[in-house]
Amino acid sequence: xxxxxxxxxxxxxxxLFATSGAHAHHVExxxxxxxxxxxxxxxxxDRPWVRLMPPGMPSTAGYMxxxxxxxxxxEIVSGSSPVAAVTELHDHVEDDAGVMRMRxxxxxxxxxxxxxxxxxxxxxxxxxxxxxxxxxxxEVSIELHTRSGEVFTVEAEVRRADxxxxxxxxxxxxxxxxxxx
Numbered sequence: 001x002x003x004x005x006x007x008x009x010x011x012x013x014x015x016l017f018a019t020s021g022a023h024a025h026h027v028e029x030x031x032x033x034x035x036x037x038x039x040x041x042x043x044x045x046d047r048p049w050v051r052l053m054p055p056g057m058p059s060t061a062g063y064m065x066x067x068x069x070x071x072x073x074x075e076i077v078s079g080s081s082p083v084a085a086v087t088e089l090h091d092h093v094e095d096d097a098g099v100m101r102m103r104x105x106x107x108x109x110x111x112x113x114x115x116x117x118x119x120x121x122x123x124x125x126x127x128x129x130x131x132x133x134x135x136x137x138x139e140v141s142i143e144l145h146t147r148s149g150e151v152f153t154v155e156a157e158v159r160r161a162d163x164x165x166x167x168x169x170x171x172x173x174x175x176x177x178x179x180x181x
Contacts, residue, residue: 040150041070042110048156050140051120055133061090062125062142062156065117068110075107075147083140085129092121102126107147120161134158 048064062081068074079087091105100121108123110116118124125142134140138158145151 041068042074042152043067043069044152044154048142048154050127050134050142050156050158052134052136052158052160058130059084059126059128060130060134061120062127062140062154063118063120064154064156065115066108066110067115068112071112073112074110076110076144077107077147078145079125080143080145081127081141083131083134084127085131086126087142088126088128089123090126091123136160 043066045065045067048062050062051060053060066076076089079089081087088104089106089108090102092100092102095101104126105123108116108118116123125144127140127142136158140156140158142154142156143151144154
């Protein structure tokens, strides 16, 4: 994907944050509001976000919904972000003792014609070893890389979680930072 398309995509997503959550976005061939076409075949929701963490926490997570408008599965196999030394794809799984633990996954598959939700307590993008503390309202760029070699950039707003199970709350994300499982 060339830089100008990626830049236009990033600008489109940034523009979404300036509008209300109820604003409808027309995407060629789609009437459903709330998604932005940021790579041929992949649409992202208009509210991607990164969890605001307490000062001193070296890692955080990014969340979004991704829709595949093609007839073939799309696999996201890696990521990167200028705000973190390491970007990984993760999921939460229940261990033998019934405790939810986070683990790195090789890929996140967006099924053909379907969606995948990256959300607290499930699949997410980990931003590890943050270069500096993130601030509420800050925009964070996250590049997602597909198995086919395409890259798309998501602009996510740093905000507090809306509640529910999340990072730093006894689910494999202790105050000691990020742990591999």
